Amino acid sequence: MKLQVLTRGVRRPACALSVLAIFTISAPAEARVKFGDRTLDRGDRGHDVRVLQSWLTKLGHRTEIDGHFGAATRRSTRRYERTEEIRVDGRVSRGQARGMRRRVESDRSRKASSVERPTGEARISFDGRTAIAPKGAPREVVEAIAAANRITDKPYIYGGGHGRFRDNGYDCSGAVSYALHGAGLLDSPLASGGLMSWGQRGRGEWISVYAHGGHTYVVIAGLRFDTSGRGEDGPRWRPESRSSSGYVVRHPRGL
Template identity: 30%
Template structure:
């Protein structure tokens, strides 16, 4: 079968259209359109090449262009070593300060109590008169023949005290009795012979008779003494380790002296029967003295008139607790400035009248360890204060003169088993290379605003130190 002539022209003569322009129209009409076969083939090639080119450009761009995430991932592995310069720095001394609460002069009355042996609480002597001032350690009246003293302690007694007791109440009494010159032992919170002696001295300093132990305890002393007397009046016992022969020929070895055991028992009985301190005998006051506003007349039965005694603490006081560091800036007798925390325009001067011994903290009551203090503010200076105002106290004697010393940032200080030191370099660019570091031992001094005094170290003003992170 012979191939048609028009087909041959399409396949082998791409320009056949121009060569047939002069032919018979009838022949031309027999030829099919040439572009419907050739053009789709060309566009397919162009599309494939364009797609490949776009893919290549996209891959190249993704390889060369770095996103912020890529940069962040690389930075996470970079160790940055910062440096600083040792320089002369001005250190301004910290102003000694603490916080506390305003206590306006308040009325103090007799606490609830019960007399020993069930005695009726009748006023038998009115020692302090209304309108007078009475100091801590002095009696204000006598009840059923028992003197009642005022003592500057932080809280009222909550129990009768006797030899063998211990606690914060005993410790508070020891501190005040020591201040008054009656107690000379350790402030340990234990009611021992020294504390009993101090109680006796408290009573005797006012011409009063000290309290005595209960009849049972005194009887125990008598019984122990009689037993010891009876033992020593009999035939002496051979020394420990010696032996005696009984009538039947048996040897008995003596391992203990009966007198020694009886002597020990007598000493224990005497300690238990030493001078006690009944709860009703002490009225707690917040300062070293109080004003007597009203006292009950002799013959008053206090169970029927419990509000018949009125004492008022003098002036306005500030009470609080200083931390160990805060207390270093204060001394009893210092003049201090008291400022209301919510209104700094309200302030006045007062005197630190009492600074206690160190006291342990009470975590259950959210009370930190430290030193209890009392600041007394004269009445003329305290007119703008309100009861229970939160205040700040600052020591008026504190100097504000700055001292200049060679210092480095706190971040430059390092420590290991060989001591405290800094690392120096000759140029900041050397900070990243541990081989270029030089160790300099230092003794840190005062610190302030992130700087540390290193006076005395083998450093000079301008030396470059490596901050934390170096090896």
């Protein structure tokens, strides 16, 4: 009987040591996981969760950085998913982690160059028909303005610019599509309805597309390109402002 008690006494420390060994091995391993190496979900802990929380905060979704994927982190993740217009499930897959990394790096690059980036606006040239891009504007902005300049002598034609980019005339969405295509921001023409979901939500720093079911126009470097306004109809640069009430506003990422 004493031998049996002694045997149990010997085995118990071994069991306790095994549990301790498992804990000490697995905990650091979890802490070393890099962001994007696994899908993150509620209840997860580790360095990658801290990175997620830090990046959510940088992208405008303030989150406590404690390394624990709790309810607050899940809410921030869902807000981020809604903003990016991706599946809203409160989880961060490997693919979503790569997208978030690109988003953070893009914002970081834009902020780094913002010191040298001019804030001037485009202006209408002396010919009264074409526009001049502000000095130092991004390549896409310069190319969008140059493309729009090529069709400012065209008339308004309903449906123009939709069967093909080069046309005899343009309607509102056809003209906007032509300018965006010239900047490499659009592969094929879109009607107003399509432009309502194009790009990212809200006004852009350089390019903003305004669209509703019946009309579309674009503001590039502060100057409106529109088929209607004062003077003749057709794709023209319009120096006067226009009410944006009732319009959905979209912009290309990074611009």
